[in-house]
Amino acid sequence: MSIQEIFRSEFLKPETEVNFTAIHKLECEEVLDNLGYIELDRNSGKQTASFEQLEEGISLFRQEYDLYKLDFHKSIDRFGTFKSHLLSEEELDFLHELSSLEGEFELHHYPLKKIGQNPILSRVLNWRLGILSIFNKSITNQLSNDLTKHLNLLGSWCNISGHEQIIELLGNMEDLSMAIAKQDFYPGSDYRHLIYFKNSYRKLKDKGVKFTSNKKRFVSRLPFIPKESQNTLNLVRKKKVPFDSFQNDQLHQLMTRLVQIRLWLLGNYQGKLDNDLGPLSITGIHSLISYIHESYGGKQGYKMSDLLMRLGNDKWVLNVNYLFKALLPVLVRMESDKKMETISEEFSTIINKLEKEEDKKEVLKVIDQQIKTEFESPSNRKSKTRGGKRLLRSIGRFFKRIGDFIKDGIKWVIESIKNLFKWFKNGIKILVRELKKAFHMAKTALSFFFSKRIVKSQNTNSQLITDYDFNFDSLTTVIGTDKELIEEHIRKNRWITNALEEVSEFLGAIISIAIKIAKGPMGWIQLGIEVIKYLVDNKFHYNRLSLDLDH
Numbered sequence: 001m002s003i004q005e006i007f008r009s010e011f012l013k014p015e016t017e018v019n020f021t022a023i024h025k026l027e028c029e030e031v032l033d034n035l036g037y038i039e040l041d042r043n044s045g046k047q048t049a050s051f052e053q054l055e056e057g058i059s060l061f062r063q064e065y066d067l068y069k070l071d072f073h074k075s076i077d078r079f080g081t082f083k084s085h086l087l088s089e090e091e092l093d094f095l096h097e098l099s100s101l102e103g104e105f106e107l108h109h110y111p112l113k114k115i116g117q118n119p120i121l122s123r124v125l126n127w128r129l130g131i132l133s134i135f136n137k138s139i140t141n142q143l144s145n146d147l148t149k150h151l152n153l154l155g156s157w158c159n160i161s162g163h164e165q166i167i168e169l170l171g172n173m174e175d176l177s178m179a180i181a182k183q184d185f186y187p188g189s190d191y192r193h194l195i196y197f198k199n200s201y202r203k204l205k206d207k208g209v210k211f212t213s214n215k216k217r218f219v220s221r222l223p224f225i226p227k228e229s230q231n232t233l234n235l236v237r238k239k240k241v242p243f244d245s246f247q248n249d250q251l252h253q254l255m256t257r258l259v260q261i262r263l264w265l266l267g268n269y270q271g272k273l274d275n276d277l278g279p280l281s282i283t284g285i286h287s288l289i290s291y292i293h294e295s296y297g298g299k300q301g302y303k304m305s306d307l308l309m310r311l312g313n314d315k316w317v318l319n320v321n322y323l324f325k326a327l328l329p330v331l332v333r334m335e336s337d338k339k340m341e342t343i344s345e346e347f348s349t350i351i352n353k354l355e356k357e358e359d360k361k362e363v364l365k366v367i368d369q370q371i372k373t374e375f376e377s378p379s380n381r382k383s384k385t386r387g388g389k390r391l392l393r394s395i396g397r398f399f400k401r402i403g404d405f406i407k408d409g410i411k412w413v414i415e416s417i418k419n420l421f422k423w424f425k426n427g428i429k430i431l432v433r434e435l436k437k438a439f440h441m442a443k444t445a446l447s448f449f450f451s452k453r454i455v456k457s458q459n460t461n462s463q464l465i466t467d468y469d470f471n472f473d474s475l476t477t478v479i480g481t482d483k484e485l486i487e488e489h490i491r492k493n494r495w496i497t498n499a500l501e502e503v504s505e506f507l508g509a510i511i512s513i514a515i516k517i518a519k520g521p522m523g524w525i526q527l528g529i530e531v532i533k534y535l536v537d538n539k540f541h542y543n544r545l546s547l548d549l550d551h
Contacts, residue, residue: 019375020436021086025054027433028087031095032057035123036139055085061095064119064141071110071118089437098124101131101265102388103172108164116143128170133257133275134250156187157251173265174328174390177258180251181324184226191251192232193225195259195318196243197277201310204279209286214305221306224321233317243315255320262328263288267391267426277318282308285323291423292330294416295397302327331394340396343427344434344532350402350413351529359410364526366414370421370428371435386426395424435528 029049033040037057038049049057069075076090087095097105098120107115107124115121119141126143129135135150144150148163155166158179169176180186181193204211222230235241246252253275260277263269263284268291271280282304289302307327309317340346347367354360402416421428 020439023436034099037061051085068118101173108168173261177324181321189251190249192229193321195320196246198314199316207279207283213310217305218309221322267424287423334397340392342434343431344529346399348529348533434532438528438531
């Protein structure tokens, strides 16, 4: 069996491509929906977009990008496309960066006038405001007439006045939530540093979360809020201030949404983004505390009752200031010194540390099952998902800890991996996306090296049919005598030769890996992990290969 046949039979399986195409489509839907190129409501019956809608949205994005690409610090080198009606991996990376809420895209470096002139930048600002729920609801390529009013209102709650600073905070939800939490007074708002909400305790128990209020612990954390707000809580508890009196306050709604967004960015909340802290929100907080106990040590003593207290029946109060100013910053202190690029890379390191072959297979089996679960019904995802730089930084300590204590036994390793995916539910989605990209990269590399390429002249019937053998020598058939065609072929040949020099080491590594591990049901997972690891080592600069030749 030839090398390319091994790839196709063991790695490039049709069912794998179908699964990855489904994941890729969902990823395209997410970023296009974020920036208003398509309209989806994942919290209602309309869960997915048709390929026709996607093609229309992608076409609009490409038109806007082609007209305004000089405004961006990097250009998109389209390394092929996943499918003709889907975004390329490079376009996905670009749109993920634009819609990041973790400070990745520095929109504040553009003057507000410039943002208004650029339809893509306008979409980014509208997305940042729109996700906070109390401002623009629709994401379009034009700024709202109320934009200045919205920025000024948010600035008054953060105690800043410069639009550039406000736009910068809008691009980093961690900084925004902290900026609001540290203020003692909020002009024009009745918000009092605590979130009052209703939540079914029975539904919470159905989620497997056990909770017992501890008034003493909760009160001990109240110094994180001003005395006035502590007094308001006492009045609410004594029913001298109506429990529902805060529900319609804009800042109260915003802070409720920020709790969900912060948990969503960390990957341990997958409910709909709304203004209601339901069982999934509380479960997300519970997962966060469980993770801190496991990775940082229970000595820190964080408990749910530090943050939450039941006021009777299904009425609750959340000390959001303590969450933003004390609990979530623990994750920053937990971050490992080791730079973490991808989940795949970390799993690869763990697997390589295991000495027994059966242990390696057992860990891969756990990962494989998680991936299969994700593949079973990806279209049923009803809410936006996210897991960006903060998620990777947060779980970095987990991998460091599991690496240090791997000697404790394979059962401990497997249980920890299961817990990781339970705590950070977006972790498996990120892993699948990484493997999807590796799959696409390997497939494109195979196509480049092993398929025939036809170079045709535009005005005559002349054509060249060329391919490459394992020694990377060009084998060419000339049909006709078009001088221009031959010159064009020579030019492309030189260009491809330069590209081959750059990727030959990478391809050799892939082939070597494939020969060793291509057999078996989990071969493609291992290959995907190794390819990702090779990519993040910066040994393969694939953007040089814009494969625009005809197949």
